Amino acid sequence: MEDMIFYDRLQFAFTITFHYIFPQLTMGLSLIIVLFKFQFLRTKIEKYNDAAKFLMKIFAINFTMGVITGIPMEFQFGTNWAKFSELTGGIIGQTLAMEGLFSFFLESSFLALFIFGEKLMGQRLHFLTGLLVFIGSWASGYLILATNAWMQHPVGYEILENGRFVLTNFSELFTNPWLMPAFLHNQMASLVTSSFVLASIGAFYVLRNKQVEFGRLFLKSGVILGLISSLLVAFPTGDWNAKNMAKYQPGAFAAMEGIFETEHAGAEIVLIGQPNMVEKKLDNKLAVPNVLSFLTYQDWNMQIKGMDQFEEDELPDNIPALYYSYHIMVGLGTIFLGIMALAVFLLWRKKLFKSKAILWTILFLFPFPYIANITGWYTAELGRQPYLVYGLLRTADGVSPNVSSGNTLFTLLGFMGLYLILGLLFVLLVGKTIHQGPTPKKH
Amino acid sequence: MEIFWYSLIGIILVIFFILDGYDFGTGIIHLFYAKKEKDKEVITKAAGLFWDSNEVWLVAAGGMLFMAFPTYYASVFSGLYLPLIIVLWLIIFRALGLELRGQFNYQMWKDIWDKAFGVSSLLLTLFFGIALGNVLRGVNLGGVEGTEGIYEGHYFFLPLWSHDFSPLSTHPGVIDWFTIIIGIIAVVTIAIHGANWVILKTNASINEKLKKVRFRLGIALVILTLFSLSIWNLINPEAYSNFAEHPYFIIFPLIYITGLAGILMSHKFKKEITPFICSTLLIVGGIISSISSMFPVILPSTNDIHESLTIYNTSTSEYGMNTAFIWGIIGVILIIVYFIIQKRLTTGKVDKMDYGH
Numbered sequence A: 001m002e003d004m005i006f007y008d009r010l011q012f013a014f015t016i017t018f019h020y021i022f023p024q025l026t027m028g029l030s031l032i033i034v035l036f037k038f039q040f041l042r043t044k045i046e047k048y049n050d051a052a053k054f055l056m057k058i059f060a061i062n063f064t065m066g067v068i069t070g071i072p073m074e075f076q077f078g079t080n081w082a083k084f085s086e087l088t089g090g091i092i093g094q095t096l097a098m099e100g101l102f103s104f105f106l107e108s109s110f111l112a113l114f115i116f117g118e119k120l121m122g123q124r125l126h127f128l129t130g131l132l133v134f135i136g137s138w139a140s141g142y143l144i145l146a147t148n149a150w151m152q153h154p155v156g157y158e159i160l161e162n163g164r165f166v167l168t169n170f171s172e173l174f175t176n177p178w179l180m181p182a183f184l185h186n187q188m189a190s191l192v193t194s195s196f197v198l199a200s201i202g203a204f205y206v207l208r209n210k211q212v213e214f215g216r217l218f219l220k221s222g223v224i225l226g227l228i229s230s231l232l233v234a235f236p237t238g239d240w241n242a243k244n245m246a247k248y249q250p251g252a253f254a255a256m257e258g259i260f261e262t263e264h265a266g267a268e269i270v271l272i273g274q275p276n277m278v279e280k281k282l283d284n285k286l287a288v289p290n291v292l293s294f295l296t297y298q299d300w301n302m303q304i305k306g307m308d309q310f311e312e313d314e315l316p317d318n319i320p321a322l323y324y325s326y327h328i329m330v331g332l333g334t335i336f337l338g339i340m341a342l343a344v345f346l347l348w349r350k351k352l353f354k355s356k357a358i359l360w361t362i363l364f365l366f367p368f369p370y371i372a373n374i375t376g377w378y379t380a381e382l383g384r385q386p387y388l389v390y391g392l393l394r395t396a397d398g399v400s401p402n403v404s405s406g407n408t409l410f411t412l413l414g415f416m417g418l419y420l421i422l423g424l425l426f427v428l429l430v431g432k433t434i435h436q437g438p439t440p441k442k443h
Numbered sequence B: 001m002e003i004f005w006y007s008l009i010g011i012i013l014v015i016f017f018i019l020d021g022y023d024f025g026t027g028i029i030h031l032f033y034a035k036k037e038k039d040k041e042v043i044t045k046a047a048g049l050f051w052d053s054n055e056v057w058l059v060a061a062g063g064m065l066f067m068a069f070p071t072y073y074a075s076v077f078s079g080l081y082l083p084l085i086i087v088l089w090l091i092i093f094r095a096l097g098l099e100l101r102g103q104f105n106y107q108m109w110k111d112i113w114d115k116a117f118g119v120s121s122l123l124l125t126l127f128f129g130i131a132l133g134n135v136l137r138g139v140n141l142g143g144v145e146g147t148e149g150i151y152e153g154h155y156f157f158l159p160l161w162s163h164d165f166s167p168l169s170t171h172p173g174v175i176d177w178f179t180i181i182i183g184i185i186a187v188v189t190i191a192i193h194g195a196n197w198v199i200l201k202t203n204a205s206i207n208e209k210l211k212k213v214r215f216r217l218g219i220a221l222v223i224l225t226l227f228s229l230s231i232w233n234l235i236n237p238e239a240y241s242n243f244a245e246h247p248y249f250i251i252f253p254l255i256y257i258t259g260l261a262g263i264l265m266s267h268k269f270k271k272e273i274t275p276f277i278c279s280t281l282l283i284v285g286g287i288i289s290s291i292s293s294m295f296p297v298i299l300p301s302t303n304d305i306h307e308s309l310t311i312y313n314t315s316t317s318e319y320g321m322n323t324a325f326i327w328g329i330i331g332v333i334l335i336i337v338y339f340i341i342q343k344r345l346t347t348g349k350v351d352k353m354d355y356g357h
């Protein structure tokens, strides 16, 4: 059975990982663009407008990539996960169809207007189109997360005799206790990505000594937003998600924290260690006693269930990957906070633009929020295993019964090849745009 | 409610084919007729500006199909696994062609991506037509061999082709002579549509030639249409009786005929928009007539053991569809508003436009 679904899972994981490279930037960037455009309206300083228009170019490239890689995601529900689509389509189809109808149209129509219509519309309307692009992209994230939240923690449904899930309460889809924490955390995480990218472009211009004025603007706004969002991603939103996991997915929680055995008086928090699945313990563990209990329940001595309390087939099937994903995300989050705090401090002491070391660090920091975002999603998705719909529908029961794994392997290889070229194209386009820079108006 | 969702999804799909159809069509025209660099550039620009916002319609149709007819979505998407994945690859490849060609100023580079754009537009249209052909012809639901099915009654899996390429065999493949004909009809229709778009939106030097091409393609379409009508009965014996049962369906073939007549007479029209409207009618009439010939069936079964899929036996719960009706209406109104705003700001020929791209 495991082998049957292996390639389907791999294909989904591969294509969604690639897809999610793009939306995480667009969601954060759209907010930053709105902020710049707003600054321009307020101050009438041309620089802010040029910055907004420049960033919209990067946005547009990412958006196009989001569209191209998003269509395979939608198709895959039907092609590879037909049984899942058949059984749950009546519910998650609601949120996915709403996404198509409300947010994608909003985003794509007004993106075109933002790029082409400045002269026709005047500045206020132009700001408004930017705002609508922002709303569209966040609404899209919200609806996707509502979909995912339902899979993590199903609500408002009824199961018919033939195994189908049908919707019984529409509004519960949006008041799902899993949704808000996940949405806010995810949006803050995408703001981390975008502000780090912004700061990195800024550092590039300053170090290169061209477009220095924009370089400074980008650096300054990038590190300030970077600090704020890094704070928010850890607390309250990250913490809030962890509490949700402890409450609704205790087995996955134990696995991601690396707790093999239940401790009776308070659980320790693991900082470093490698899960050893044979002996069921952590190798080379470095841990602080009782802290996990406190973080989760505000009680130093609260008991937390370890993996020994769960049946083997109720636990995620890839515990080391889950554990590492989670620890990479949290570890990077901590490092981000440190670096951004330092950068803001230097900015305040007016040393940021001169300190080569920190500029180089910021320049090469931008891949790491991508890694944190992807590993964060791996935490969520691997933690949900072995279920597609938590507790109700197993992953193995969601796959297309009529598509053989040979076919899936073949198409997976095809996607890999095409995405390689696509990725190169993306780097080329973004690189070119950044290289040209937000050149001020010529005429 | 089923009928509402069926119609809405149908309309959205048709809009997708009208909108993305013109940029598929420009691809086909580009492949065969654009020779001068200037023309090639203008034509790729005419397609390049809007293709991604046009593809949003496909996403929307997919999402709604998933929501309203989950069983159908699951059945068709997994059963047509191979052709659909090929469609996805072609979509990606086409995008690569459009976006990459302008990146370097080497002739060979441009030529490669021009061909990529043209060939993938052509194949994509062909495959969409073939997919429609499969839905019209029906499939071996449940994978029945003799009297035993290997899957549940609403699942199937089609090979790309079967040994005799015949739509009448018990195990038809994706590609057979019937689906190929539908595919070719799609290509010709979309090519006409694309030619109209190029004429409407650009001042390319080949526009005069394209007008002749359009006429010839129109003639070809008349022949193909007559031919496919004559074999229709072979594939689906009830095709014509459905029109007798629901007489008002006759309007759809009439729309098609009007469009076709318009294309053949388009040298008489003064405005360049009129032929474009005619090819739009052609697409609307063509798709809706073929689909309505089987209503309420949406995927016929070629065996007698499993019943055909209809809008009634594949839909989700009444509650789900009713709820979605409310937000669906709101969504549609919003889209119409956006669309009008967008089109009002982007009329005119692309060569003259300063898009700052």
Ligand code: HDD
Pocket (backbone or CB within 6 Å): A152, A181, A182, A183, A185, A186, A187, A189, A190, A192, A193, A233, A234, A237, A238, A239, A241, A242, A243, A245, A329, A330, A331, A332, A333, A334, A336, A369, A372, A373, A374, A375, A376, A377, A378, A379, A380, A381, A383
């Ligand atoms: C920049 C990226 C980033 C950073 C620094 C963090 N996270 Fe995160 N995290 C994400 C990006 C992310 C994410 C990709 O956005 C996820 C995936 C699902 C979701 O909603 O957000 C996520 C999920 C996620 C989950 C799983 C939720 C689920 O299963 O749905 C938990 C428990 C945490 N996070 C907790 C934290 C904590 C305690 C952090 C402390 C620093 C932290 N995250 C930093």
Ligand code: HEM
Pocket (backbone or CB within 6 Å): A008, A009, A010, A012, A013, A016, A017, A020, A081, A144, A145, A147, A148, A151, A374, A377, A378, A381, A382, A385, A387, A388, A395
């Ligand atoms: C961008 C963020 C996301 C990432 C990085 C991600 C990652 C993954 C990964 C790694 C898997 C494979 C899990 C495994 O092999 O055990 C997976 C599976 C899956 N995910 Fe996600 N996912 C994301 C968002 C979503 C969302 C929003 C949905 C729902 C709409 C979703 C639905 C699924 C489904 C249906 C599977 C297949 C079954 C499975 O193997 O678990 N994913 N995802």
Ligand code: HEM
Pocket (backbone or CB within 6 Å): A016, A019, A020, A022, A023, A026, A027, A062, A063, A064, A065, A066, A067, A068, A069, A070, A071, A072, A073, A074, A096, A104, A107, A108, A137, A138, A140, A141, A144, A145, B055, B056, B059
């Ligand atoms: C955390 C997970 C996800 C987030 C936050 C997300 C967000 C977005 C956003 C913001 C866009 C707009 C394009 C852009 O701005 O780059 C987009 C595009 C798209 N996404 Fe995702 N997505 C996620 C996962 C998925 C999944 C699991 C699917 C599968 C159903 C999917 C399907 C699509 C489609 C079809 C598009 C193209 C839409 C268009 O034509 O505009 N996405 N996504």
